[in-house]
Amino acid sequence: MKSYPEQPLDNPVWSSLTNVHFNECIDYGNVKFYHPDFTPFGAFINEEDTRTAIKKHAELLDTFFIVGKKPKVPSSFKPPKKYVGLQMIIYKEIELPITENIIELKESHYSDLMNLINLVYPHFFKKKTNLLGRYYGIYKENILVAVTGERMQTNNFTEISAVATHPEYTGKGYAKQLLTYASKKIFEKNKIPFLHVDETNLGPINLYKKLGFTERRKMHYWLISK
Numbered sequence: 642m643k644s645y646p647e648q649p650l651d652n653p654v655w656s657s658l659t660n661v662h663f664n665e666c667i668d669y670g671n672v673k674f675y676h677p678d679f680t681p682f683g684a685f686i687n688e689e690d691t692r693t694a695i696k697k698h699a700e701l702l703d704t705f706f707i708v709g710k711k712p713k714v715p716s717s718f719k720p721p722k723k724y725v726g727l728q729m730i731i732y733k734e735i736e737l738p739i740t741e742n743i744i745e746l747k748e749s750h751y752s753d754l755m756n757l758i759n760l761v762y763p764h765f766f767k768k769k770t771n772l773l774g775r776y777y778g779i780y781k782e783n784i785l786v787a788v789t790g791e792r793m794q795t796n797n798f799t800e801i802s803a804v805a806t807h808p809e810y811t812g813k814g815y816a817k818q819l820l821t822y823a824s825k826k827i828f829e830k831n832k833i834p835f836l837h838v839d840e841t842n843l844g845p846i847n848l849y850k851k852l853g854f855t856e857r858r859k860m861h862y863w864l865i866s867k
Contacts, residue, residue: 643831645797650728650835650857653793653800654684654708661794662773667701669694674705678769680792681705685712695865704866712863721863727846729854730835734828735821737852743822746776746788753785754778762805774799777823779815787815789823799827801836804845816845820852 649656658666658673667674672694674683683698684707685691691712698705699718707721714721746754754776758766774791787810792802801823806815827834837860838845 644732645833647730647798647857649795650730650798652684652686652709653728653795653798653835653837653860654682655686656795656798657793657800658684660796665773667698669697674698676769677702677705678767679773680765680767680770682765683707684709699865699867704864707863707865708860711861712865714865717867719866721865724862724864725840726837726860726862727840728835728837728857728860729846729849730833730857731824731852731854732833733853735824735852737817737821739818739822739825741779741815741818743777743779743818746771746778746790750778750785754788757785757788757805757807758803761808762803766803770803775823775826776803777819777826779819781810786810787819789816789819791823791827794832797832798835799830799832801827801834804836816848817852820849 655673658675665676665679667676671687671689672683672685672691681702683705691707692715695712696715712721754771771790774794776788776790778785778788787806789804790802791799793800801820804816804820824834
């Protein structure tokens with residue numbers, strides 16, 4: 642597997658919006674956001690004063706996140722609330738046999754996907770998030786029981802996101818299977834998989850480490866609200 646400079650991962654939202662997801666960007670200059678239909682994330686560079694962009698973006702949705710350094714917010718807004726995530730990365734394919742029937746989800750699977758997401762992973766997934774990359778799922782008796790997919794992307798890196806399993810089907814190894822499969826598909830494109838996870842979410846963190854992901858850095862998520 643080729644190695645790539647990892648500097649784009651230091652500001653992954655910005656890197657994605659100025660690269661693969663250029664068309665999904667709302668551009669305020671040195672502050673950029675995903676269109677709200679895709680995901681509630683934004684980022685900035687060059688120590689930009691973010692107050693004007695935040696005020697404009699707040700006309701589109703009530704709450705959203707800036708990922709990276711602490712932003713400046715308008716005085717009429719609440720102080721930004723910080724959440725800390727771990728950025729994790731893997732450099733080689735996961736050595737786990739894929740025994741489940743995993744399919745790439747299409748438009749015909751959209752309602753099943755959204756029903757599962759709304760049940761277990763509703764906070765960051767919007768109505769067009771699935772269009773940011775490929776999504777994969779496992780069906781059991783015509784029920785979509787587990788999914789994962791791709792979100793932020795640059796030419797060299799792809800984020801794995803929305804690792805979600807129906808609560809009645811946990812403990813069966815479906816997440817491992819999907820992570821293995823999704824990572825394999827990313828490597829096949831000569832790209833490197835990475836992901837983000839809340840630093841307090843110890844169960845998934847331990848799973849990712851067992852599969853071969855390593856912690857690259859901490860990421861700060863600033864919740865912006867009026």
